[in-house]
Amino acid sequence: MTGIHGRRGPLQDGDTVQLTDPKGRMHTITLRTGAAFHTHRGSLSHDDLIGAPEGSVVTSGSGTAYVALRPLLADFTLSMKRGATIVYPKDAAQIVAQADIFPGARVIEAGAGSGSLSCWLLRAVGEEGRVFSYERRADFAEIARTNVERYFGTEHPAWSLTVGDLATDLVETDVDRVVLDMLAPWECLDSVAKALVPGGLVCVYVATTTQVSSTVEAMREHGSFFEPHAWETMVRNWHVEGLAVRPDHRMIGHTGFLVTARRLAEGVRPPERRRRPAKAASAQQARASDTGQSAPSAGSSRPSGQEAPPEEATSTAAHGGDGDVPASAG
Numbered sequence: 001m002t003g004i005h006g007r008r009g010p011l012q013d014g015d016t017v018q019l020t021d022p023k024g025r026m027h028t029i030t031l032r033t034g035a036a037f038h039t040h041r042g043s044l045s046h047d048d049l050i051g052a053p054e055g056s057v058v059t060s061g062s063g064t065a066y067v068a069l070r071p072l073l074a075d076f077t078l079s080m081k082r083g084a085t086i087v088y089p090k091d092a093a094q095i096v097a098q099a100d101i102f103p104g105a106r107v108i109e110a111g112a113g114s115g116s117l118s119c120w121l122l123r124a125v126g127e128e129g130r131v132f133s134y135e136r137r138a139d140f141a142e143i144a145r146t147n148v149e150r151y152f153g154t155e156h157p158a159w160s161l162t163v164g165d166l167a168t169d170l171v172e173t174d175v176d177r178v179v180l181d182m183l184a185p186w187e188c189l190d191s192v193a194k195a196l197v198p199g200g201l202v203c204v205y206v207a208t209t210t211q212v213s214s215t216v217e218a219m220r221e222h223g224s225f226f227e228p229h230a231w232e233t234m235v236r237n238w239h240v241e242g243l244a245v246r247p248d249h250r251m252i253g254h255t256g257f258l259v260t261a262r263r264l265a266e267g268v269r270p271p272e273r274r275r276r277p278a279k280a281a282s283a284q285q286a287r288a289s290d291t292g293q294s295a296p297s298a299g300s301s302r303p304s305g306q307e308a309p310p311e312e313a314t315s316t317a318a319h320g321g322d323g324d325v326p327a328s329a330g
């Protein structure tokens with residue numbers, strides 16, 4: 001099977017190619033000698049593309065021009081067959097960066113779902129790394145396997161896919177990273193803590209605020225993880241044409257939230273968390289901050305619920321500087 005990953009040079013028989021028409025509509029085809037691509041705008045011979053450089057423009061019988069390019073991984077994951085909802089490219093990019101997925105890393109992933117994140121993780125760890133994916137639904141695991149093999153063209157040497165429940169069936173140890181995309185990640189924290197090396201990192205992707213809360217509180221309660229960090233990413237595309245330079249009217253408003261935390265050394269408990277209210281904050285604000293509630297912000301230029309920044313720069317600035325200071329950060 002010809003994969004998509006790493007293909008370069010002139011287009012060849014068996015290559016997956018995206019044809020984009022003048023309105024930006026994309027058609028994905030697999031090149032076959034002697035075959036034709038038919039649309040209501042006439043047909044195109046695959047032979048016109050085979051041997052041509054990527055980025056060529058080909059014209060259909062009715063004169064419509066198509067740009068021919070091999071799909072990027074982002075294109076592939078957005079258009080591949082789905083069982084479960086996929087991790088979108090913007091979140092996959094955050095996961096690879098913020099979960100620090102490095103070449104050669106040993107990574108556990110659950111659930112594999114449709115295999116979108118598996119592709120991103122495999123590309124990041126490379127052939128020297130390992131991605132151990134778990135998926136409890138056999139039908140989804142099959143979809144994930146087909147997608148991963150379609151992208152890489154063959155079985156990826158770094159990949160293993162287990163049909164099973166991560167909470168009960170996880171066998172690997174000494175892993176550097178664990179990435180969870182599932183309904184109830186807090187149910188897997190025991191297994192995750194056993195599998196991770198000290199200093200290893202768990203990254204959780206969840207869709208709702210209640211899941212964020214359950215995840216973070218369960219991590220704190222578990223005691224094996226250093227203070228979790230939660231965030232989300234929004235991407236706004238821009239329309240750029242002459243003087244009309246502005247954000248697009250439409251955007252993806254929400255995909256999910258990410259939570260990361262580091263594994264503490266065996267037997268070590270996290271230092272007690274201490275909050276330092278901003279100097280200017282009223283006693284009421286300080287109390288609200290301690291209970292995690294938002295305080296009224298009379299006279300403040302900040303929206304209600306947003307704390308004033310801490311007086312001094314602290315190591316928490318990298319996580320948004322919301323004034324939380326671990327008891328012994330150093």
Ligand SMILES: C[S@@+](CC[C@H](N)C(=O)[O-])C[C@H]1O[C@@H](n2cnc3c(N)ncnc32)[C@H](O)[C@@H]1O
Nearest residue numbers: 084086087111113114115116117136165166182
């Ligand atoms: C949203 S999907 C994952 C999508 C995947 N990240 C992707 O990009 O294609 C969530 C998957 O987690 C699986 N799942 C839920 N809990 C699990 C568990 N404890 N162990 C293994 N798989 C689990 C579900 O069956 C489902 O397929």
